Amino acid sequence: MNPWDSARLSVRMALAAALLAVDPSGLGGVALRGPAGPLRDQWLALLRRLLPPGSPWLRVPSHAGDAALLGGLDLNATLETGRPVAQPGLLARADGGVLVLPMAERVSPGVASRLSAVVDRQQVVLVREGLSLRSPARFALLALDEGMADEERPPAALLDRLALHLLTEPAPEGEIPPDWLAADIERAQMRLPHVTLPEPVLQGLCAAALAWGIDSLRAPLMAVRVARAAAALDGRNEVDDTHAALAAALVLAPRATRMPPPATSDDADPHPSPAEPGPAPQAAASPPAPHRPDEHPADRDAAQDTGQPEQAALEDRLVEAVRASIPPGLLAALQAGQARQARASAAGRAGAASKHPNRGRPVGSRRAEPRSGARLHVLDTLRAAAPWQRLRQEAAGGPARLRVRREDFHVVRYRQHRPTTTVFVVDASGSSALHRLAEAKGAVELLLAECYVRRDRVAVLAFRGAGTELLLPPTRSLTRAKRSLGALPGGGGTPLASGIAAAAELAGQLTRGGDSATVVLLTDGRANIARDGSPGRTQAQQDALAAAQRFRAEGLSALLIDTSPQPSDPARTLAEAMGAAYLALPHAGAEGLAKAVQWAAGPTR
Structure with a gap:
């Protein structure tokens, strides 16, 4: 028997349901992260029980368009009456209730922006197809996030508008959440x-x-x-x-x-500093629960003076x-x-989206004539023509038949996701780099294990001695990666400029071929071999900075992982010149390196 089947809701989850029931539209909603299962069903059932009977409870379809969300022209009624007739959308019908967004981590930016605008305004503004309407839309949005990895998150703009972000967690042993009733919620709403x-x-x-x-x-x-x-x-x-x-x-x-800045007081700090973390708090630590109405103490003196201390x-x-x-x-x-801004902005793990006239997934329509292989969107064409039928029939003076003009034509829009390629550029110089090479090998193998799900590819460049070598061309083959990386040598000088230039060339080729390329550079930022192969730290460092600036001018995405024992200024300066994200990771294993790459490269996926 699955232990989650008999698990109870934690106090945190029960509190969130009760608070959302008290002020549904005011709190915006809840982002509930966790797999589908009995625990999530318990929470949804609790929320539904606390809401007023008959409150709307609607779900957003996986590929809902503007017409389904915002409303639009009722084609049948418009053609029958000869005048524009509006059909309310899903958001307007959810007024006063709950709107459930399944698989929120995969919602498209367009749908997320429309939901965010309606949550802000609490009304639907419809100006399209000859219609101009405003409908109230005061609802609570439940974003069900089923993402498995850290970078699989709903869009940041949507999360920012939902007050409560929850993890589906069972109650610890002995913890019993309060049992609120619909009458308690009704009294709280009157008091609010x-x-x-x-x-x-x-x-x-x-x-x-x-x-x-x-x-x-x-x-x-x-x-x-x-x-x-x-x-x-x-x-x-x-x-x-x-x-x-x-x-x-x-x-x-x-x-x-x-982390909050350390205390500046001369007294001993009772809390552990970020540099010397103390014991981690319990993951299931619950926030303090408010008392039931019949349990709270006597009212305190509201006029009590609050001084600076x-x-x-x-x-x-x-x-x-x-x-x-x-x-x-x-x-x-x-x-x-x-920081978490990068991973919070990632919406899914597919490659960057690109438009194509006739390939990919349909994502709506646009006003245009069906030429060059474009496919006519029949329904949207009829919707554009329907409001004008009475005027066109009167002007033509002919029999009552459907009249469609060139300006009514709509063609189908398509979108396809480009594959993502992560290019590892490893500093293989010197004896200390041998440890980094072992970590790079393990990280590549871990990343390749997810390529079948994410459809990513991985390439490896290593620079040492006088130049750069392509050890692993872009591939999804785990067997080929292990064979190519098995005999990776190390030692010699550090031709950093050559490594950056080779990474820019490979990433540029991938980008021009339709891929979304991310360069991950593992180095301490210290070069001693110039671009022409001559030794000398001064010239080598200047060549490396020049190569980094050219890399940035090409608009490529990059992450620089500082492999120094301590965060170093040369690596940070190089990252700024490249326009790359900087991550000091002096003692990461293969798994930590793979997670760091996934975290930092999330927006490109």
Whole structure:
């Protein structure tokens, strides 16, 4: 028997469902990450039970277009009546309820932008096909994220508008989530407009967001809404520290991008510094739950004076509430200084999308004549012609028949994903590079294991001595990769300029051939062989910087992994000259290197 079949929801997940039921459109929605299964079904059933009976509950189809989402012309009614008749879209029909977005990690940027605009405005603006309508669309969006890898995430613009980001996690042994009823939610909704937020709490939430590197202004505003909903659910008319800590744990913790700066006080810091991390917090640490209406203590004095020490203490408590809710893996990444903007912006792992007139997947239509192999989109052509039938028939004075003109023609638009090729450029010079070569071999094998799913290719260049050698041409064959990398030698000088130039040439060829190429350069940034093969550090370094600038001018994507024992200035300077992302990874194994490449190269996929 699968142990997840009998698992209970954690307090965090139950709290999120209750808070979303209190203020559905105000919180925007929930991004729920995890595989489909009994635990996710339990959470969806809980949310549905807490919502008012009869609330709309709609799902977005996998390939929904503008007409399905926003609405459009009702073709049958328009042709029958001879005047434009509007048909409401999915977003307008979801008003007052919930809109479920399955496989949100694979949603297209166009659909994500339309959903984001409607979540912001809480209305659908339809101006197309002779129609001009505004319909209310106040709903909660459930983005079901089933991504398996870190770079498989819904678009960042969509995540930014959803207050709650959750992981499907079972309750720890002995933890029993509160059992809210629909009547509790109804009372909280009636109390919500009267809940006030003290100024110190607002300042504390903003300070905690700033300390954890959260740049979006929506995050503290969402935290304020969550705190007010928690207070209303708690039966209180004013937000207190417990509600603020809950909001910080649920809203700010998943959005953290850096560790807070160390304390500047001369006193001993009670918390571990990023350089010397202490024990990682428990992954299943739950935020403090608000009390039930019949359990909260007597109202505190709202007029209590909040001085500077109390304000600083509140900010520290909110910062620690965020720290306690961050999973250990993410906390370790933040301590290592790795920002998450790149992976958060990745939407799926397919290659970069490119337009093609007649190949790929249909993604709508555009106004054009069906020439050069383009296929006519019959329905959109009829929709464009339908509103004008009465005028055209009156002008023609002939029998009532469908009249289609050239300006009505629409052709099908196609989009295809280009394959992605990761080009490893390895510094194979000197005895210390032997360790890096072993890691590169293992990383290539790990990345190739996923190529059948991601349709990626891998190539390996090694530079040493007086030049650069192509050890592994672009391939998906794991057997060929192992055979080519098995006898990779090391030693000699460091012709860094030659390696960068060879990587630019190979990546340029791949790009011109239709691939999305990403260059991963493993080096310490120190060159001692010039471009012409002569020794000398000064000239070699100048040639390397010149090659890096030419690389950047070609607009290629790159990641530079600093292999020095400590982060070095030459490698950082070289990364800036190349326009490459910089990652200091002095002691990574093959698995860590592969994950770093996947994390940094996410947007190109």
